Amino acid sequence: MGRLFLFEARKLARQKSLFICLAIAVVLIILNAAVIAMMEKLTGDESGIIIFGVASFTKNAFSNSSFFLLLSVIITLFCCDDYSNGTIKNIYSKGYSHAQVYFTKYLFSLALSLVLASLCILISYIIGVAFAKRDDCGNLGAVMVCELVTVIGYHGIFFAVSMMLCKVGGSLAINILAPTVFGLVLSLSTLLLQSTVENTKVDFGYIWFETVYNELSASTVEAKEYVRAVLMSLIYAGGFITLGYFVNRRKEV
DSSP states (O other): OHHHHHHHHHHHHTOHHHHHHHHHHHHHHHHHHHHHHHHIIIIIHHHTOOSSBHHHHHHTHHHHTTHHHHHHHHHHHHHHHHHHTTHHHHHHHTTOOHHHHHHHHHHHHHHHHHHHHHHHHHHHHHHHHHHSBOOOOTTHHHHHHHHHHHHHHHHHHHHHHHHHHOOHHHHHHHHHHHHHHHHHHHHHHHHHHHHHSTTOOOOGGGGSHHHHHHHHTSSSOOHHHHHHHHHHHHHHHHHHHHHHHHHHTTSOO
16 A cells, blocks of 8 residues: 555645645635734724734634635545546556555545644644734643544545545535535524524534534633544544445446
8 A cells, every 4th residue: 555655645746736725725824814913903902802812813723724625625636636537547457456545545635634734723823923912822732632633524524525426526516515504504403493492402503513613712612522523523534434435436437
């Protein structure tokens, strides 16, 4: 499988979309820092509330960079490239099994996702230290670890969808739109339930990443929220990766 990893690395080095998406993420982080700093200058000084703080800005690294949107593009293009240009036939002709190809792509793209996520966090932290005010950084390390685990969950979904469809257009459409649509459906379902059932505490949003991520971005995070983030991410990743494997191996190449 070592040669497969080298093949994926060489292919990634030629993928211009990766560097474009990374550049966009950095620009978005800088722009958001400028906007938040301006907001604090206009309102924060009067209220005494720290709007642009090191910890708060770092915790929101993914939302400030539209990371998951850009990740969906990167993973989709990475996974579908071999199927689009027919390279996948040459790979299988060399004797590699579906499992070897599938899980090599999975591990390589997962490592790539975690590296990109870590870069976004690091860049956000450096900008925060350079320009933001000091706020409570007590739980910052634990939050960052949990947010990296949510990257595993998101990556699992993007990867599985791409490997099941093996087509750029359909995979991009689902990976970009489905998370937003699903979140909206859950929010609407919660509102409908709460409007019809009195005193209900049911919130369907807790079965999706967006709610969990928002909780991790809060100033205070309870222990159960760390556990929920880790468990949900691993369950989604495991379920989608397993489903993706069984669907992908049935495809004709």
